[in-house]
Amino acid sequence: MLCCALFMPVALSADATPGQAFASGWQSYQQQGNSLILSSPQGKVSLEYISRDSIYVHYQAKGVKQLPGYLLDEKRLDEKRQIGSKGAEQEFNLSVKATDKGLTFSSGTSAVVVQKSPFKLSFFHQGQLKLEEELGYLAGENSQEFRFKLSPREKLFAGGERVLGMDRRGFNLPLYNKADYAYEGRSEQMNYSLPGLMSSDKYILMFDNTARGSLDLGAAEKDVLHFAAGGGRSAYLVAMSDSFSGLTEHYTYASGRQPMPPIWALGNIASRFGYRSEVQAREVVAEYRKQQMPLDAIIFDLYWFGPDIKGHMGNLDWDRNTFPTAEQMVKDFDDMGIKTILISEPFVLTTSKNWQSGAEAGAFSLDEQGKARTFDFYFGHTSLVDIFSAAGQNWFWPFYQKQLDWGIAGFWGDLGEPEVHPADSYHFIQESGQKASADEIHNVYGHEWAKLLFNNFNRVSKDQRPFIMMRSGFAGSQRYGMIPWTGDVSRTWSALKAQVELSLQMGLLGLGYTHSDLGGFVASESFDSELYLRWLQYGAFQPVFRPHAQDEQLPEPVFHGEEVAARVKAALSWRYQLLPYNYTLVYENHSKGTPLMRPVFFEAGDKAISDKMFLDTQGYYWGPNLLVLPVTEPGVTALDYQLPAGNWFDYFTGKAYSGGQKGGKQTIPVDLDTIPVLVKGGAIIPHAPDMQNTREYSGDELIVHYWFDASVGESGFQLYQDDGLSRDYQQGDYTKLDLTAKAADQQLNFTIALAGDSKALSADKQLTLVVHNAPHFKEVYLAGKRLNTSYDQNSRQLKLALTFDGKPLTLSFR
Structure with a gap:
């Protein structure tokens, strides 16, 4: 044990309350395994090495409410902590060195420098300063705040799903998961926000705070990063590296790695809003087979439990009038190698046959009087499942168990922001025994929903992998197998262009399977076959291939004529033949956290990275060897693009191109049959023979x-x-x-x-x-x-x- 005296003068924001921040000084510090605990009469700060290059910081001021942390992969970390103090010290090569100015807590490759006066933390990697607190932690009566310095040229990839451009510096981002229906080429707030960022200076900073808040990335003050939330947890994780791939590896080691989805998740998935009957669903599958277009799964939207959009949410059982032999349908599809996925929502209407049992079981969020909170929203008068409480979890899971008994292969959780979440509703957090308001835990609702499904699926299905698609979650949700999508996007060219940015941003921060409703969800006045085709061609090189839309204009390619169908069939052929390569990317994501879709700068060496690469969404890497240039405007006959250094070859024609500054911008011809895909010289890419279903592989x-x-x-x-x-x-x-x-x-x-x-x-x-x-x-x-x-x-x-x-x-x- 090591001890010393440290002085920590308080630094309060304008609305902070004296006494809630650290006001006197440190009296001692103590090393416990891979953690350093600094103590004072006002509370304590813990610094924990999760790996040699990732550190979890938790400020705990007395009298300030702390909610549980949701960012870290606690199951993995608990296993590591069983090593014991000596084992942790040896594994991380930890040391503490004290000076008159403070102390340094080091792992050999990384270090946290604790400055005495004014108190602040600075983070170093290989001796290089990566990040430092400015005023550090500020506690108000109902707020948790942090302030960090930003370097002048630093670029920030931050905030999760939004369409603002790759560099989010200069924006003040709201941290509150919220649907943006029919968005197009710009969106400041969407379904899946992330309370943190990756920096061009090669660090990741992620706040372990689930409350409604904001992330100011130099908007109010040019060189200050300011995080603020209305409560929650005053903790954050810093990961550092000398490469972007190393950075995602360290971050996902701490926050959790994505389990490998079933291989059929890489195939073509039929989906629409929605299949209204068993007869209709069987006809769709039959049409795919008739046209010999590959198909691996079919998703049923909300019509599986009711004939109308409104009035049936919460029934969570087949509407037997329209799906009279649903279980046999599921079996018949499975015999063809086609998996069935069902949608569900966390809202249970008071008119549902299940509302009374849920209320009696205490399964819903509560009002201030402790009764089931009911409210109106688009689909009817409803309650919301309390996904945090044992009562809510125990009541909700049996509906999914029944689906597994039917032969359902995957779950689709919708509206899980939650889309409507009254601020005066309350949840009971099982793990900590705390009562939390909606605003305190809103952003982690989808995360806990995915955890419930993931843990129980693995418990009862010993020989299967879960498929869990959701549109909202939190940092670290990837460890529960979450497959997010980018919400209800319009069918416009600008909306298509936005999809690359959305997937790249999410992939950098762990959510590597983020994908879009191919073709666009929200119906337009007329069907634009060129836009539709370009979207699906891009989809051949994104994590999940799932055309999905309102059924005024059908999303399935088999219903848009021979010419469109032939070109989409060709794009699917590219995807299925690339299955050995794509599945290897899945393993790489699982084992190292590397995203499947990667920004150009991610694969470039340090000397080759330009500022333009940090901003680029025109092109992206699909794995390490393919550079994809989606066509995002109508009538394009050629694309001009500055290729990264090296020799490049057209994937389809074999034509050679020169990259780097000496090669200059290359003009790549475009026709309707393909989008530009370039192969890096020296690349080795295994393919499979063409197939109709991944079961053939x-x-x-x-x-x-x-x-x-x-x-x-x-x-x-x-x-x-x-x-x-x-x-x-x-x-x-x-x-x-x-x-x-x-x-x-x-x-x-x-x-x-x-x-x-x-x-x-x-x-x-x-x-x-x-x-x-x-x-x-x-x-x-x-x-x-x-x-x-x-x-x-x-x-x-x-x-x-x-x-x-x-x-x-x-x-x-x-």
Whole structure:
């Protein structure tokens, strides 16, 4: 134990109340495992290393209410804490050094410097200052506030879902999850806000506060970041790194990693608002099969429990008049490899057959008199499930258990902001035994809903992975398998353009599966087939492919004529053939937190990053090797774009382009059949044969595409495979193939081998190696034996068939 005296003068905001902030001084500090606790008569501050480069800070002033924290992955951290104090010190290489000016709490790679007077915390990584408090923590009677310094050129990716441009610096962002119906090219407040940011200076700052608040990113004061909330928890997490990929890895280690969804979640999902009968749903599936368009799942919106939009919410059972043999329908779809997903909402109308039982069970939020709070909203007179209380959870889950008994494969939670949440309603927080107002916990409602579904699904479905789609949550909701979407977007070109920014912003802060209603949700006066097509072509390279819309203009591509259907079918073919690559991105997200969609700056080296890259939403990386340029305006015949450094190849035509400043802007031709997709020189991208359903994919037949580039030298890709459905991957039941290329002028060595942590192959893999941009090699050898190859002079493609039995293969091209 280490002790010293520290003085902490109080710094109060204009409305802060003396006595609620720290007013006298520190008397002692004590190291406990990976934490440092600073104590004074006014309270304490704890600094906890979650990893070597992420620190959780919690100010606890006496007399100031503290709600539970929801940001950290407490299950994982509790397991780590079992190591004990000595184990934590050894794992993180922790040390505390005191001086006359304060002290330094260090992990070797990162450090928190505690300044005595005026008291403030500063955060360093590899000796470089990343972030420092300005006035630090301020406590008012009903407020929690923090102030940090901003460096002059710093750019901030912040606040979650909003359409403001990539750099949110200079904005004051409201922190309150709120639907923005029919938004287009700008939106300041949407369904999923995040109380924090990623900085171009390579740190993430996330506040563990669920209350209604604001995040001022230099709007009121140019170089000051000011967080304010009406209560909640006075805590935050800082993650630091020397790379953006390292940054997301540290942040998601602390806040939780996304479990791997079932592989069918990467397929085509039929969805609309909504399928009004069993007959209609069967007809839609039949049309997909008739046109031989791939399909993996179908989602039922609110008509599954009632014939009208209003008056039926909370029934949570099939409307047997319109779905007379619903369970058989679900089974029939499943026999085809098509999974069924049902919508639900947390609102239970007083006219519902379930309201009385919920009220008697104490399952709803309460009014000031302790009775079930009822109120009016669009769908009727209602109560709201208290998702925080044991009574609410125990009453709500059996409805989902019944769905699983029917064979339902996934859950869709809608309106979970909650869309209407009266400020004078109250919830009971089971974990802490506290009563909390709606405004104190509003932003974490969807998070706790997802947690309820995730934990119970895993408890009762031992051999399946949950699919949980929701439009609202909190920082860290990814650890409960949440798949968010970007709300009720209009069908306009500006709305399409906004989708890239929305997914990139969310992915940087952990929510890697954020996607849009493809084609646009809100019906327009007339159907714009070009807009629809461009949206779905973009959708082939976003995390979830799910056309969804109001049914005045049907969202399914099978109902828009042969020309549109053929082009969408081609886009789906791209997506399904990329399944081995895409599924590897899923694993990378699960294991490291790396987003599937990545801003251009995310993949560029430090020296190559320009200010323009930080602002770019015209293009993005899909995984490490594909650069996608969505077409977001009508009538486009060419796109001008400054490619990142290196050599690039058109994914569809093979045409070569030069990147970097020397190459200048490249003009990329565009037609209606494709959108521009560029492959990085040296890339290795495994493909699968075309398919109608992910159930056809085994991974035993692969086409490995490699884009030869002598200037790159060595490149590689580690292909990940498992059964795609069970949770056995968590016990190491998977296969990884290391695909490595070493290229030089007129020479190539290509190696295929099992990674060290892979299980043995259950069957030989039949591989076709396709070398793009290939020189006309004179000979190819495998283990000293010359092989026959096929070379096309016009396309500059070389093809070679191989059998891989698990033993390393090294091919030599000369």
